[in-house]
Amino acid sequence: MKKTTKLSRRDFVHTALGAGVALSAPTILGATAKGQGKTFKIGLIGCGGRGRGAAAGALEAGKILGFNVRVVATADYFKDRAVRAGKQLDVPPERCFGGASCYRDLLETDVEIVLMATAPLFRPLHLEAAVNAGKHVFIEKPVAVDPPGCRRVIAAGREAEKKGLVITAGTEMRHDWDHIKTHQAVAVEKSLGKLYAGRVSFCIGHMFWSRPINPKSAEDLVRSWQNWIALSGDHLVEQHVHNIDLANWFCGGHPVSAVGFGGRPRRPAGDMYDFFSVDYDYGEGVHIHSMCRQVNGCWNWVGHDFVYEKGHTNGNDHPKPQKSPIPASLPQGPSSHIQEQIDTLYYINKGRPVNQARAVAESTATAIMGRISAYTGWQVTWNQIMAAADESPDLFNLTLKPTAEDFEKGTVEIPKENVVPVPGQK
Structure with a gap:
């Protein structure tokens, strides 16, 4: 397959969200016929640049795979950030949550996949809660700040395996x-x-x-x-x-x-x-x-x-x-930060519970x-x-x-x- 030009994370976020996430069509690689009609509801926890980049990547990944991907809830320690991201992602204000416990409110909604891009301190706690709620997760790196936090993530990964949940990570070179x-x-x-x-x-x-x-x-x-x-x-x-x-x-x-x-x-x-x-x-x-x-x-x-x-x-x-x-049916995205979202959606759709929590x-x-x-x-x-x-x-x-x-x-x-x-x- 011909290699595509790589985009920086920042350039992609500005291009995608600056256009109201109305990304170009046809997509970079085209939609797979098998993906047509498949819908995924995503929740975003952490609405800074990294989180909005993950959301933009997930939306573009959906287009590449031919899935209907929608961000339906946002959460951030600061509610104004959640609301601003919600406006960019077409999320109604009542589904934009703020405060230190905002992740709990988001996990009570109908989201199927959670994108986690808060400060690393919060990630073990948020991952545990998401797995307990039965959600698939993309979690940014690093996943903890101390040894007990790392062990909590490994334990949450084991629980996710039992439930058949996908966990992918933002260690993008993988x-x-x-x-x-x-x-x-x-x-x-x-x-x-x-x-x-x-x-x-x-x-x-x-x-x-x-x-x-x-x-x-x-x-x-x-x-x-x-x-x-x-x-x-x-x-x-x-x-x-x-x-x-x-x-x-x-x-x-x-x-x-x-x-x-x-x-x-x-x-x-x-x-x-x-x-x-x-x-x-x-x-x-x-x-x-x-x-x-x-x-x-x-x-x-x-x-x-x-x-x-x-x-x-x-x-x-x-x-x-x-x-x-690399699976023959897995499409290649234009950059690793879009590829990580393609991988997340692809393996969820395939029913193959890839789990990068331990790694x-x-x-x-x-x-x-x-x-x-x-x-x-x-x-x-x-x-x-x-x-x-x-x-x-x-x-x-x-x-x-x-x-x-x-x-x-x-x-x-x-x-x-x-x-x-x-x-x-x-």
Whole structure:
């Protein structure tokens, strides 16, 4: 199939929603005759740019597959955002919900699929509730900010499997066909032999607030969530998880330990680090170096490189496996953020309960393991945070504050700005 031109997430959102989601017809790949007449009702939780992008992607995915896809409810911590998104998506005001418990109101409606794009802090709680309500879910990455949150997501994934529900995740390279085929060729079919080592990077300029936030309320924290460890997980978790997920995927699972460092020389807002450098040990002598930075005026690189016995790959440059794992009837979208929505609808329609909850939770936990190591200066193991409750109870039970439940109960304590973790101190 001929490759289509890739769109950035931001460009797609502006094009789609700016036109009232009246996307072009005929569609990019054409509608499948089998899909004609099939209707899916979608609910959107989290109506910022990422959430509206997911909604636009789902609507375009429906057109590509020939389904009648409608967003019928929106929810956001701030009701005005839910209402604005509702206007763009043709959702009546009475089905636009606000407040910390807005997700509960949305899950009581007739939505079949839930798109989750709130701050990462809220995602384990919202996923549990959606699965309990019998909804299919697309959940953005990362899916948690601490080890207990990751385990909650894995548990919700197991429950979804019992119910035959689909859970797809916003780790979008697992939806990109070149990455899928390259993974099949080098990680499954071993076309390049044994994996020796690799590196993954998300080094870019400064993002978000350029001055102190001085939060006074829970609402201030939610509006500036990208700047707070407890709400975002820090940028190693919130952003770099994309690349870390690729490392886990190509290495065949999560690492056994992490040793890292980081710092905050320039960031004026919130309580996060500016940069991280982490060595992940995947066992059998395989190490992956992870680095991420959000500082202006520095060398930037977002990418990955894996070194094998017979060569190396950047993750998407060997798309010639002997056997493609992509279903022959699955259409290819113009970008991975539309493809992830195509995949969601396709597998729901096929009755094939694809479940990415464990994979994205383990990638999130891998990032969290590196963050904890950088904050403390310790070597941190997978057993300590995810598998052995008795080995290191403080790490296994590490719960960042405030929690999602604190926002619902009104018990949020405001974190201190510019007070950051110092390694080597207990």
